[in-house]
Amino acid sequence: MNYNKNFYPIKSNEEIFEKLVDEKKDIGYYKLPYQHTSDIKEYAKTVTQKDIVVVGIGGSSLGTYAIHNFLIHKQNGKKLHFLESTDPLDIKRRVSKIDLNDALFIIISKSGTTIETVSIFKYLHSLTTIDKTNCVCITEHDSKLNSYAKTNDIKTFEIPKDVGGRFSVFSPVGLLPLAIMGIDIDELLNGCKEVNNSFFEKRDYYTHIMNKARFLVENKNRFNINVLFSYSSLLEGFNKWYIQLWGESLGKINFNGTRQALTPIGILGPVDQHSFLQLVMEGVRDKTVTFVKVEEFGEDTTIPDISIPSLEELDYVNGIKFKDLINMQADSTIKAVEELGDIPCDVITIDKVDEFNIAKLMYSFQVLTSTVGKFVQIDTYDQPGVEIGKIILKNKLKKGE
């Protein structure tokens, strides 16, 4: 008797780890923590404009938005805008908030020919003069957008060929706009390094990530939905970034032709206690839940010791800091979920609202995604499923339908 095809062997952790070590040669995001940032920081210092406009979609904007959103209180006086949708009313409204005479346009497209980005870029051309004084491009070395920039003497920053859009936040795609906004990008990279080193030296992050990935994969048919329950409004952008990372990386046909998918959902506490929580608590047991908490918000606003006539029964919140209230809300929800006993959940605590911590969080999710991808034996870094729609669209447009 012979086994001719061992068609879905779940590998040992050690085998997976070896494969990850192996892919570090080809997959660029693992190298980003160690890049030089002086060119980016130098450029950022020269920016005088007040309105910073990121023109880019998907992986070209989500990571930047996530970090900007988390560190919004830590930035300089500049305003960061995002233009990405082709919704005409949305474009109009967003553009109306930009002072076109005091704006820097950051055009971001890995391929250089993203239809949404180029269409909006054309529209901006009709509104104002765009040249080397108010434009910078972030793209691949040999893209058409790079040729455009070179011809017009416009500064460019490069997206390495081996860094995919949804893994590009720690390349110039994210670092340049964030540096301009006053974010300490070296501290971001320090956070990435800590996770990268810890994982590949088989310390803490190795254990956490490998165990979690293995659990998710072994139970993927039973728990096909992974809920990220973030207890801070500042993590709204992070949730969106996670959804792209998880969904687009892991929704794939694997090497045996088997469809894979872990479906990501991002919700926010305490707001979604009044929305999605009921479904988690009483619905079908098809979800894992990862709670994300912020240990120290660094903001001591307190519920004042005011007794409102008729509402005295709520006086037990008096004198409590909001940061303690939200964490007690998180802990209460976590306890309620744990007590049910049949919903797999884990808790990630972010120490502080700073660059180092958000980078650790995001980088560790990238490594987790790569690890799960290896277990289910897919190409984590491509997205072949979205090409069909693009071709249909191009044909429609060319035919002038």
Next chain:
Amino acid sequence: MNYNKNFYPIKSNEEIFEKLVDEKKDIGYYKLPYQHTSDIKEYAKTVTQKDIVVVGIGGSSLGTYAIHNFLIHKQNGKKLHFLESTDPLDIKRRVSKIDLNDALFIIISKSGTTIETVSIFKYLHSLTTIDKTNCVCITEHDSKLNSYAKTNDIKTFEIPKDVGGRFSVFSPVGLLPLAIMGIDIDELLNGCKEVNNSFFEKRDYYTHIMNKARFLVENKNRFNINVLFSYSSLLEGFNKWYIQLWGESLGKINFNGTRQALTPIGILGPVDQHSFLQLVMEGVRDKTVTFVKVEEFGEDTTIPDISIPSLEELDYVNGIKFKDLINMQADSTIKAVEELGDIPCDVITIDKVDEFNIAKLMYSFQVLTSTVGKFVQIDTYDQPGVEIGKIILKNKLKKGE
């Protein structure tokens, strides 16, 4: 032989319809389309403040946000703010954008004792004087918040007892702030009436809703995730509202003790073509997809006929209106999904960006939710699963942990 317990009979459409007709007596949202609005409109006219601040969470804010978000370009010069999260950095940032001396505070809580709402209300008390000149309450007739308002001669609007939070957008909860912002609330109710009449007179909406509900229920174990793919940034709020409505209404233990759940996901086109679409296209077939399109945005911004050197290959978009581009993107994605042949999908087209159409959309989702609830034999209108966490929190707070 005897059948003692017919434990999960899928009822006939006719039986379900009869049950819905029957529940109209007890469930208040069916009556809202026919309410009188003169009191609301009169009050709205008297509001002179520039900053309108909704203090409310979950069902007290999501519906208002959805309609405000969809009709943002149609409103008067006032600014609508939402205070709901207990995140201290989020509260600080939002409050800093309000002119406290030129603000109207709309305090919304059905029970009158929602912890987030009362905590924020207390905080606002410490920042400014709150009295009948700058405050209005929306609550149940016999709530503590109503007593507070009465004592202080503060105007109140009533949430009927039989209208639950996530079904309350067409009660004063949504109508009052929206009327103040210049939205035509009678046109909202006209949209609701059209759907309500059509459904209960067994015309178009009856057929659409009943067929869809039946399909979703009969296939709920195979397709446990329902993706709403909205092709307009203006529908971001609607997506969030849908998630609460669907998740909190249908994530229940039914009358046989069986866990029910259809898990809602909301995504936006074209942005999420660069994110979630890959998962839909190639992932496990566990999702239905409902596309929502806007037929006429009423905004003719056109991609100018500009050829950018090096980027000429994209000149085929020149002269196209953005509204046509986004709809071609939607149609291309729809075609790509349909061609796969094994993802159940349907398409909802909104004629125009106006009050009548957003109300039709939202009201029809309410009726769809009620219909699915009847099929799976749950109480669509309660949310018992969130109580445990609230009790744990209250104990923590009272013990001063």
